[in-house]
Amino acid sequence: MSATTAPRRVAEQAIPRQVRTANARSRETLIGAAMASPAVILLAVFFLVPVALAFGLAFTNARLISPRPPHFVGADNFIRLFGDSFFWASLRNTAYFAVVVVPVQAGLALVLALLANAKVRGTNFFRTVYFAPVVTSMVVISLLWRFIYQPDGLLNQIISAVTFGHSHGTDWLNNPTTAMPAIMFMSVWQAVGFHMIIWLAGLQTIPRDLYEAASLDGASAWKTFTHVTWPSLRATRTFILITITIGALSLFTQISVMTQGGPLDRTTTVVFMAVRAGYEQQSTGYAAAVSLVFFVLVLTVSGVQRFLTREKA
Amino acid sequence: MKRVLPLQLGRSVLVIFFAFPIVFMLISSFKPDAQIFADLTSLKAILPVGDISLDNYRGVFDRVPAERLLLNSVGISLVTVALGILINSMAAFALARMRWRGRRVVLAAIIATLIVPFETFALPLVWWVNKLPWLEVHGFHLTLTSGWLDTYHVQILPFVANAFSIYLFFQYFSSIPVELDEAARMDGAGWFGIYRRVVMPLSGPAIATVAILTFLPAWNSYLWPLMVVQSEDLRPVMVGIQYFFQLNVSWGQIMAYASMITVPVLVLFVAFQRAFIGSIASAGVKG
Structure with missing residues (x-):
């Protein structure tokens, strides 16, 4: 990160050396620490402590509301967790969701970005419309699509209209095979605009003369894409891959509003399970164990992605 | 063609x-x-x-305390945004423009927190806020209470300090020429004066970005208030959705409520479209 070095140089030039008395310097330390302290204290209380607690409580029998202090129970929570079929279902569903959503969303976002990047009229309008679902709350989106997916909802009406009544669709969210794909489709619809913007920002950093050179060489549109555009998007690609993956692994709101983990546990996810354990069943210790597994999952997956997409110099 | x-x-x-x-x-x-x-x-x-x-809208107000929910969300979002701008910009100012010991360690620690999603520590955080103390003021009486569940501050304070906001301010402040600080110092300004009269007035775009990136998750928050707020009086809009699936479901009313809590954000989005898209894109260049 080059950002940390540049400003230091700037700050060193800030005051001519001869003015810098020891007194002024200790004052600067005092005021600097004072100005940073509200944020630092809040981050310590609401970030550092709970992260540390996730590790600590996972080995206790802590309950959300209990007069007794938590007891150390060793690896009991993890033993219970690994023997819990609900956990394995949650893990499987989370993986299924991520494996489908990550490539589909990244790819579709790139297609949209290429379409929106074309220098023709109306680009601003298109970008705004594609982006509207991103600023809309996931709760509202989930509600809306819950209606769309109803047995007598919008989707099935469209299906029976275009097939002239030969097909009537299904009860999308209550059918074990279609529930998760339905949630995937909606999730991509909601978030793809965000990653389109990120791809667009990446596309706009590609120097124009690279394209001019390609067109002078008579390169086709596809050749230009594979030889100029794609290689120039390396940093953007890594970022998009990692943010979509972390978002996908954190799947919760859609499940909470649309299916509550059903039908037949086909849509439970790791975060949904953590909330159920820690909040509904009030067993904070067990929820912390689930959270810890989630933490390791996120770190491992993004670490592996960073490694695979690293710069090969 | x-x-x-x-x-x-x-x-x-x-x-x-x-x-x-x-x-x-x-x-x-x-x-x-x-x-x-x-x-x-x-x-x-x-x-x-x-x-x-407008029957559905009337029905919404009959079924849920909609004005209360809306007011709660407006209040919570605005206070979070205002405190977030103040506290994060002060920290970024100290990190970007002042020299003090421990500065680099603090900056590195703040940036390191960016990779941890909220969901990893949300559940331990619920347990933790339930243990925290709070001073309650009744006239001249101060009472020490314990447990933050079911309050406004539990919906605000955990989201005020934000590593990404600090990072955005830090980047922006670093691009403002330091000569301006010196000139202000010649005029007798102290550090806080430089922050307030020199750096902040020049940082409009950064302030707008942080405001947008703080406002959206605050307005849209669901998981957190679902777990920490039980009383109807204190709940924000997104949690209010639950009321519509009790007893007879009226999709017309659900659509009306969904529109009520979405249209304000969509109007803001269309009005400040460039700033919104720019802010959210800036989240993409942090890598």
Whole structure:
């Protein structure tokens, strides 16, 4: 990160050396620490402590509301967790969701970005419309699509209209095979605009003369894409891959509003399970164990992605 | 020229795909339940035709304390945004423009927190806030209470300090020439004066970005208030959704409520479209 070095140089030039008395310097330390302290204290209380607690409580029998202090129970929570079929279902569903959503969303976002990047009229309008679902709350989106997916909802009406009544669709969210794909489709619809913007920002950093050179060489549109555009998007690609993956692994709101983990546990996810354990069943210790597994999952997956997409110099 | 037509056609189909559900929601919010379902079979689904009225909106206010929920969300979001701008910019100022010991360690620690999603520590955080103390003021009486569940501050304080906001301010402040600080110092300004009269007035774009990136998750928050707030009086808008699935479900009312809590954000988005998209894109260049 080059950002940390540049400003230091700037700050060193800030005051001519001869003015810098020891007194002024200790004052600067005092005021600097004072100005940073509200944020630092809040981050310590609401970030550092709970992260540390996730590790600590996972080995206790802590309950959300209990007069007794938590007891150390060793690896009991993890033993219970690994023997819990609900956990394995949650893990499987989370993986299924991520494996489908990550490539589909990244790819579709790139297609949209290429379409929106074309220098023709109306680009601003298109970008705004594609982006509207991103600023809309996931709760509202989930509600809306819950209606769309109803047995007598919008989707099935469209299906029976275009097939002239030969097909009537299904009860999308209550059918074990279609529930998760339905949630995937909606999730991509909601978030793809965000990653389109990120791809667009990446596309706009590609120097124009690279394209001019390609067109002078008579390169086709596809050749230009594979030889100029794609290689120039390396940093953007890594970022998009990692943010979509972390978002996908954190799947919760859609499940909470649309299916509550059903039908037949086909849509439970790791975060949904953590909330159920820690909040509904009030067993904070067990929820912390689930959270810890989630933490390791996120770190491992993004670490592996960073490694695979690293710069090969 | 021949490539423009299919391109525009493709883009228009996608516009319909992305706009359709939201338009459908807004239009349906004015229709009675029976008509919403009847209109599904034709284009009437997205046209304001038939029995158009505000009945659903009236129904929403009868069913849920909508004004309370809206007021709560407005208050919580605005306070979070205001405190977030103040506290994060002060920290960034100290990190970007002052020299003090431990500065680099603090900056590195703040940036390191960016990779941890909220969901990893949300559950331990619920347990933790339930243990925290709070001073309650009753006139001249101060009472020490314990447990933050069911309060406004539990919905605000955990989200005020934000590593990404600090990082955005830090980047922006670093681009403002330091000569301005010196000039202000010659005029007798102290560090806080430089922050308040020199750096902050020049940082409009950074302030707007942080405001937008703080406001959206605050307004849209769901998981956290779901777990920490039980009383109706203190709940924000997104959690209010639950009331609509108790007893008889009226999709017209659901669409009306969904529109009420979405339209303000969409209006802000359309009005400040460039700033919104720019802010959210800036989240993408942090890597």
